[in-house]
Amino acid sequence: MPIFRSAPRAHALSVLPDVACSQPVSAAATRSGRGRWTFFVVALALIGSASTVAASPSTSALADLGRKIFADESLSASGRMSCATCHDPKFAHAQNNALAVQPGGANLDVPGFRAVPSLRYLNVDLPFFFAGDGTPTGGFNRDGSANTLIEQASRPFLAAHEMANGDAAGVVDKLGRASYADEFRGLFGGDVFARIDDAFLAARYALAVYEATAPELRPFSSKFDLFLKGKVKLGAQELRGFAWFNSPAKGGCAGCHPSTRASNGEPPLFTDYTYDNLGVPRNAKIPATADPDYFDFGLCGPDRSDLAARRDLCGAFKVPTLRNVATRKVVFHNGQFTSLREAIEFYVQRDTNPGKWYPLGADGAVRKFDDVPAPLARNVNTGEVPYNRRPGQAPALSELEIDDVVAFLGTLTDGYDAATDTADPARDLAQP
Numbered sequence: 488m489p490i491f492r493s494a495p496r497a498h499a500l501s502v503l504p505d506v507a508c509s510q511p512v513s514a515a516a517t518r519s520g521r522g523r524w525t526f527f528v529v530a531l532a533l534i535g536s537a538s539t540v541a542a543s544p545s546t547s548a549l550a551d552l553g554r555k556i557f558a559d560e561s562l563s564a565s566g567r568m569s570c571a572t573c574h575d576p577k578f579a580h581a582q583n584n585a586l587a588v589q590p591g592g593a594n595l596d597v598p599g600f601r602a603v604p605s606l607r608y609l610n611v612d613l614p615f616f617f618a619g620d621g622t623p624t625g626g627f628n629r630d631g632s633a634n635t636l637i638e639q640a641s642r643p644f645l646a647a648h649e650m651a652n653g654d655a656a657g658v659v660d661k662l663g664r665a666s667y668a669d670e671f672r673g674l675f676g677g678d679v680f681a682r683i684d685d686a687f688l689a690a691r692y693a694l695a696v697y698e699a700t701a702p703e704l705r706p707f708s709s710k711f712d713l714f715l716k717g718k719v720k721l722g723a724q725e726l727r728g729f730a731w732f733n734s735p736a737k738g739g740c741a742g743c744h745p746s747t748r749a750s751n752g753e754p755p756l757f758t759d760y761t762y763d764n765l766g767v768p769r770n771a772k773i774p775a776t777a778d779p780d781y782f783d784f785g786l787c788g789p790d791r792s793d794l795a796a797r798r799d800l801c802g803a804f805k806v807p808t809l810r811n812v813a814t815r816k817v818v819f820h821n822g823q824f825t826s827l828r829e830a831i832e833f834y835v836q837r838d839t840n841p842g843k844w845y846p847l848g849a850d851g852a853v854r855k856f857d858d859v860p861a862p863l864a865r866n867v868n869t870g871e872v873p874y875n876r877r878p879g880q881a882p883a884l885s886e887l888e889i890d891d892v893v894a895f896l897g898t899l900t901d902g903y904d905a906a907t908d909t910a911d912p913a914r915d916l917a918q919p
């Protein structure tokens with residue numbers, strides 16, 4: 488994990504941890520790794536402005552505290568739900584079950600709205616923005632509704648369908664009684680729990696540092712990583728799958744899930760952090776869909792409201808990393824598919840055989856793109872490979888080629904053990 492110690496530090500922010508720098512955030516800067524810590528600077532400056540911040544907490548002390556907060560079930564209204572309940576470290580920090588959405592709230596019976604994304608290989612520093620060509624990019628959550636990890640962490644603590652604390656005071660009260668409360672005071676000041684807003688911000692700050700720096704969240708320990716380092720070979724089927732994945736004439740997958748090193752030399756993350764509309768079928772297993780007027784439109788709402796007028800963006804969701812995707816029991820924003828193979832079949836057969844994926848409408852015709860009202864169906868990507876086909880044409884990948892791609896995606900699972908040719912993300916947790 489690169490730590491940007493060489494960056495000049497701002498004079499006024501001398502209480503900051505070593506990693507802080509004062510580079511401005513811009514798309515170009517963040518892509519190359521600079522500017523990564525700007526949002527942390529702002530957060531700690533805010534906490535510090537209230538006086539008694541202890542001597543500059545180190546990144547590792549903050550990450551250690553963040554790791555404890557992440558796993559602490561007592562921080563929820565139920566007393567039985569932590570961040571790790573939904574983002575299970577053993578499942579690459581994603582959900583460990585095949586439910587479309589997780590139940591939260593005081594009695595763990597309030598259903599959520601989206602499947603849980605993995606927190607491994609997160610973009611840690613890229614706020615939501617429109618690129619020069621208008622492409623929505625960056626941000627946190629599947630709709631980019633949060634600009635920073637600190638901002639993001641408010642929702643799980645407070646939302647009725649997650650940890651359901653209702654307000655910051657509820658969270659801070661619980662933090663004050665946690666086993667690590669003294670550690671918290673040591674980092675943020677003896678009176679920190681009396682300063683509710685500061686304490687809530689400090690907790691989210693520690694979580695953000697954990698999410699951005701913990702080695703177990705970016706282990707780069709997959710078979711594919713060892714292959715890139717020249718330490719192992721991929722099998723014949725895996726190599727074929729890699730070729731179909733990259734080929735613009737076949738899967739075209741790398742167009743949105745890049746498979747080559749970034750300009751800063753970082754191994755590929757298999758996401759370009761942009762947004763796209765795949766026309767994933769409506770998932771009746773999400774209780775909210777019982778209301779026929781309910782639609783999760785991603786970028787254009789309902790969770791975020793600032794882009795509600797951009798009807799052209801309705802239905803677009805963030806491109807997730809494909810690292811560890813083979814360990815997911817559900818995929819896509821609405822958890823519609825429960826196997827990787829099915830998800831890839833959907834990609835390549837959506838347009839050649841729509842009747843396999845969508846229900847029939849009242850008129851007996853296939854209701855293609857049934858998770859958006861008809862006028863918004865035109866937003867679905869129907870131009871790019873592998874979506875450039877018509878009914879009756881051959882799919883971009885044959886059944887055998889789909890198997891190859893599934894095999895390749897399996898090489899992206901962390902915790903690879905060459906002796907047994909198996910991978911398990913839990914292996915990265917032994918020595919965090």
Ligand code: HEC
Nearest residue numbers: 569570573589591601602603604627628629630640643649
């Ligand atoms: C009840 C399950 C649940 C709990 C508990 C939970 N999360 Fe999440 N988390 C989700 C879901 C679902 C999403 C996707 C939400 C969306 O797209 O709007 C998510 C998204 C995220 C993201 C954004 C990831 C991305 O790809 O942009 C981060 C970061 C995150 N959670 C961190 C946390 C932290 C920190 C906690 C504890 C304070 C936490 N989560 C607790 C279910 C949960």
Ligand code: HEC
Nearest residue numbers: 738739740742743763767804805806807818819820830834
């Ligand atoms: C035009 C951009 C684009 C292309 C091309 C593309 N994807 Fe995706 N992919 C996305 C987006 C956007 C999502 C998230 C969609 C959602 O959540 O509804 C996604 C999600 C996925 C997921 C689910 C991951 C998860 O954690 O839920 C898999 C698996 C996947 N893609 C594999 C592939 C494969 C294999 C190919 C090539 C056959 C491919 N993708 C081509 C944009 C793309």
